[in-house]
Amino acid sequence: MKWILPLCVLALAGCSSLAKSIIQEPKVSLAHVNIQKVDMKGATIGIGVAVENPNPFALRLDALKYKLDVGGKQITESQLTEGAEVRGHQTQVIEIPVPVKFQDLYSSVLDFMQKTTSEYRITGEARFGLLTIPFDKTGDMKLR
Numbered sequence: 001m002k003w004i005l006p007l008c009v010l011a012l013a014g015c016s017s018l019a020k021s022i023i024q025e026p027k028v029s030l031a032h033v034n035i036q037k038v039d040m041k042g043a044t045i046g047i048g049v050a051v052e053n054p055n056p057f058a059l060r061l062d063a064l065k066y067k068l069d070v071g072g073k074q075i076t077e078s079q080l081t082e083g084a085e086v087r088g089h090q091t092q093v094i095e096i097p098v099p100v101k102f103q104d105l106y107s108s109v110l111d112f113m114q115k116t117t118s119e120y121r122i123t124g125e126a127r128f129g130l131l132t133i134p135f136d137k138t139g140d141m142k143l144r
Contacts, residue, residue: 026059026086027052028126030137031093042101045075045141047122051084052091059086059128061094066124068098070141075100117141 031048045068053059064080076098086092121138 023059023128023131024054025131026054026126026128026133028133028135030122030135030139033120033122033139033141035141036097042099045070045098045100047096047098048093049096049126049135050091050093051086051126053086053088056088058088060084061086061126061128063127064094064096064124065127066096066122069121070100071118 027050029050029052031050032046033048034046035043036046037044047066047068049064049066051061061084063083065078066080067077068075078098080094080096084092084094117140119138120141121136123134123136125132125134127133
């Protein structure tokens with residue numbers, strides 16, 4: 001009875017190692033960040049995450065966790081649980097609409113007004129079954 005729990009842990013660790021040896025790790029990168037819509041209360045920031053699948057078979061993106069900082073301040077942190085399938089040997093951009101209120105963007109509003117840009121950083125991780133891939137990207141967000 002005492003050996004059942006350690007055996008289960010070893011089996012799960014073995015499955016993860018086996019999956020990593022069979023499946024080539026997908027590449028996750030930031031495709032774009034832009035402002036999609038602006039109204040009196042706030043804006044919707046569009047985040048495009050590019051997922052490149054180097055495998056000959058489709059992979060299912062199960063979840064995507066992310067945190068967005070604009071102008072050095074955290075604006076939002078959330079998780080996209082709506083899955084997506086990425087076909088074999090293809091790259092798919094997954095669009096994430098992130099609504100933000102102007103009061104949360106206050107420190108960045110001056111940057112937008114003066115330069116029409118503001119620095120952003122998006123961090124997170126994408127989960128494909130047993131594989132979890134982190135990402136971290138910084139850049140300038142442009143007001144269109």
